[in-house]
Structures are given as structure tokens and as C-alpha cells.
Amino acid sequence: xxxxxxxxxxxxxxxxxxxxxxxxxxxxxxxxxxxxxxxxxxxxxxxxxxxxxxxxxxxxxxxxxxxxxxxxxxxxxxxxxxxxxxxxxxxxxxxxxxxxxxxxxxxxxxxxxxxxxxxxxxxxxxxxxxxxxxxxxxxxxxxxxxxxxxxxxxxxxxxxxxxxxxxxxxxxxxxxxxxxxxxxxxxxxxxxxxxxxxxxxxxxxxxxxxxxxxxxxxxxxxxxxxxxxxxxxxxxxxxxxxxxxxxxxxxxxxx
Amino acid sequence: xxxxxxxxxxxxxxxxxxxxxxxxxxxxxxxxxxxxxxxxxxxxxxxxxxxxxxxxxxxxxxxxxxxxxxxxxxxxxxxxxxxxxxxxxxxxxxxxxxxxxxxxxxxxxxxxxxxxxxxxxxxxxxxxxxxxxxxxxxxxxxxxxxxxxxxxxxxxxxxxxxxxxxxxxxxxxxxxxxxxxxxxxxxxxxxxxxxxxxxxxxxxxxxxxxxxxxxxxxxxxxxxxxxxxxxxxxxxxxxxxxxxxxxxxxxxxxx
Numbered sequence: 001x002x003x004x005x006x007x008x009x010x011x012x013x014x015x016x017x018x019x020x021x022x023x024x025x026x027x028x029x030x031x032x033x034x035x036x037x038x039x040x041x042x043x044x045x046x047x048x049x050x051x052x053x054x055x056x057x058x059x060x061x062x063x064x065x066x067x068x069x070x071x072x073x074x075x076x077x078x079x080x081x082x083x084x085x086x087x088x089x090x091x092x093x094x095x096x097x098x099x100x101x102x103x104x105x106x107x108x109x110x111x112x113x114x115x116x117x118x119x120x121x122x123x124x125x126x127x128x129x130x131x132x133x134x135x136x137x138x139x140x141x142x143x144x145x146x147x148x149x150x151x152x153x154x155x156x157x158x159x160x161x162x163x164x165x166x167x168x169x170x171x172x173x174x175x176x177x178x179x180x181x182x183x184x185x186x187x188x189x190x191x192x193x194x195x196x197x198x199x200x201x202x203x204x205x206x207x208x209x210x211x212x213x214x215x216x217x218x219x220x221x222x223x224x225x226x227x228x229x230x231x232x233x234x235x236x237x238x239x240x241x242x243x244x245x246x247x248x249x250x251x252x253x254x255x
Numbered sequence: 256x257x258x259x260x261x262x263x264x265x266x267x268x269x270x271x272x273x274x275x276x277x278x279x280x281x282x283x284x285x286x287x288x289x290x291x292x293x294x295x296x297x298x299x300x301x302x303x304x305x306x307x308x309x310x311x312x313x314x315x316x317x318x319x320x321x322x323x324x325x326x327x328x329x330x331x332x333x334x335x336x337x338x339x340x341x342x343x344x345x346x347x348x349x350x351x352x353x354x355x356x357x358x359x360x361x362x363x364x365x366x367x368x369x370x371x372x373x374x375x376x377x378x379x380x381x382x383x384x385x386x387x388x389x390x391x392x393x394x395x396x397x398x399x400x401x402x403x404x405x406x407x408x409x410x411x412x413x414x415x416x417x418x419x420x421x422x423x424x425x426x427x428x429x430x431x432x433x434x435x436x437x438x439x440x441x442x443x444x445x446x447x448x449x450x451x452x453x454x455x456x457x458x459x460x461x462x463x464x465x466x467x468x469x470x471x472x473x474x475x476x477x478x479x480x481x482x483x484x485x486x487x488x489x490x491x492x493x494x495x496x497x498x499x500x501x502x503x504x505x506x507x508x509x510x
Binding site for chain 1: 264316317318343363364365367370372373376377378402404408410411412413414415416417418419420421422423424425426427428429430431433434435438440441442443444445446447448449450451453454455458459460462463464465466467468469471473474477478481482485488491492493495496499500502503
């Protein structure tokens, strides 16, 4: 039986995935969480089938990992691999408790409860016990999407994920702030989709377009003037990001 | 015959599209541009079939529009509609030359020479002569993707396009700057694709995830420390964008 501690976005996604793959799953949620599932769900520490667990995934908040690890280690037999799933937490946090059975399984994806994701389309990174690699391959069902990443590399991957997920989302918030009714972010989705398509085959330097890349000072000035009028907090961000583009284009070999 | 002045990304895209739709097209390129095409291509002002043109699209740089408009207006009959295709240039730039025949056809998409785009999947905005609306509908082949936008609204649309295209691309440059070999931006493409999928159905506030949204100060501090070590110019951008997320989440009704 696979135990999953924590029923947030990642915990629920793992539970559904492993259940769909035919594993027997037990998920530990908080007492107030409402959750209907075809697998075992416990709401209390005591109600969780610790002795039956052959693998444990810890899907709790980063700061809780040491506490949770300390609490569960006496309840498990010494041969049970225990993984965390966090981008920015070192493997070393688990090693004092689980020794060579400690591992990390880090899926580089944005999970939201209720939204199925396409396992096998994104990468899953592992570290520590080789069981972590095995589980990453089980989850993806595609070994080509599984990579080893040490804790420092995983931290870098996670920072990059913040740029390409949370900050991309924030840019849509900014764009929507500027837009007059009746227009909405819908007008931008095909544009960003095309940017992603280009990035499949071109470097960001080669794929870049727009006034900052062209050095079109007149348009940059018009844009800044508009922002200062309709959304002043966006003006320094516009300037900061445009300067970033101009500085990397200046250093680039791309014309 | 449709005349297209300027054979950059937009001019070439329009020429190919209109040719594919069965129109007779003449494209005016610069003498040094190499371009093979199934439609008429001229390299000089004198070689362009001005008297035969029934419609003209100006696809030149923003700053050149008044000059080009002044040069072509004496060569056209007064009933020929003339459009520009720029996001940040007012219709008023063309009106002194073409009066009520002046218009704008602004496709909100990122064009690159040699990359076909899916007309009808993105919006095309128009202003001025009603012929602009008709041509927008011809280009999209889908009137539901055509919208009127006055010059001020179009400027806002264009600024938003910078955020959701040029700046998204820049975020990929940043993410790649942080990544150690052998990883590349490829690891982030499925993540950003998922962010876009969420934005089809959720507001940016509801779709937001990550340490800034969670108020996870420990992870934010780890990320900043890493950036200060491996890519110092990215640290202030990380902070700036994280603060933006925290400020809009604080004002939001989304928990």
C-alpha cells in the first residue's frame, strides 16, 4: 500500500494517479478537508494504516517536512522508502530520519485539485534512493521523462518554474489590468500559445519580437505613458522587463 | 489587386494569407530582401502596380507610416482604402492622406517569417473605414474573431500583448539562465502550457500558485539567495514580480 501524507494539490494528484495505475492508496487529509475518492482516505494520524505502508509520499508544506518526518519515522519499518515532492527542499531534510531510504520525487508541473494533468508530458525529477527513480518512472509511464536532479539543481528548476508559471500567470493579470471592457485575457491566449510554439524550436533570443527587441523607443515611450496613466504600478515593471530584453539582445549573437 | 507595402513579418504573413484566399497580391519589399513567393513581388517604388491597386496594407515600421502615407497618396485613386497594421499607431496618422478611406487592421498575433499561423484562432481588430472590418473578416474567415477597437483601446491591447508575448518570452530567457546543463527550457514548456489551459477557465487570481501566492517566505528567501549567487540581475526582477503577486492576491477576494 502507498501512503500519501497531505491532500493538497500535489497529494491529491499523486493519489488519483497511483489509484488509476492500480495501486492501493491511502491518503491522509486534514480533518476539515472534504474529499470524495475511490481510494482510502484518513483524517487522523491514528486512523492511517502505517504498518501496511510500503512507500510513503510526503506532500505537506515545505516547512512542515522535518516535523512530519520526525513523527512518522518511528511508525514505519526501516525499509520503507519515504519521498518528499518539494522543489526547494533538500534531500538532507529527510536523511536523518530515513537514511538511505530517503528520496525525492519532484514532478515539474502545476497541479490544481480537480484538474487532471497529462503524466508523461512533463518531467519528473528524482534524488536519493533508487526507489525514487522507479516511482518517477511509474508515475510518468515514460522513462524518457524522468531525470536525476540533486537538491541544488532541483532548487534551480523550481526557481525557473516560478518564472515560467507563476510569473507568466502574473503577466496575464497585468495585461488584464490594462484592458478595457469588453476584452479579456482571452485575446492573449493564442498569442502566448504561439510564443510557446516558437520556443519549442527557437531560443528565447531568436524568438523575441516587440518594441524592446527592435529598440523602438517611440513605441516604448507611448506604452510607458499609457501605463503611467491607466496602471501606474505596471510602469516600472514594463521598464524593468524591457531593459532586461534590451540587455540580453545586446549581448546576443542574434541580430 | 491588393498591395502590401513592407515585407517584414506582418507584410509577408498577410501576403501569403491573401494569396491563399485567392486574391491577386503585390508585395513591395526592400531591394536587399530575398523572398521567393507565388505572388507578385516588387523591389522598387516605381515597379509597384499602384494604378491597379484596389486596397493597400501598410506593413512598415511605425515611424515610417506618415512618410509612406504621404508618398503613396498621390499615386492612388481617392476610393482606395488604405490600412495600417500597427498596434500602437493612431488611425489619425493616415486620415490626413486618405480621409474616410483610412483604416486599421490589427491582427493580435506574433508573426515570424516562415511560420504559418492559424488565422481564425486569434482576434483581428479594426478601426476606420468599414472596409477594414470586411478585410478583417476575410483574413480570419470567422467574423466572431473580429472586433472594433479605437486607437486608444488598440494601444492598450498592444501593451498587453507585450506583457503576454515579449515578456513571457523574456521569462523563458531568465529561466534558462538559471538552469544547469543538460536541462533546457524544454522542461518548462508543459508547465506554461498548463498555466495557459488554466487561464482559459480561471482568472489569474484563481489560477495563481507558488511561493509568492502562499506567502511562503522561507522559499522566497531560498530562491532569492540562489539568484544572488547564480544570476544576480534576476534577483530584483524575482522580488519585483513576487511583490506584484502578493499585492494583487492581498487585494483579491480569492483566498
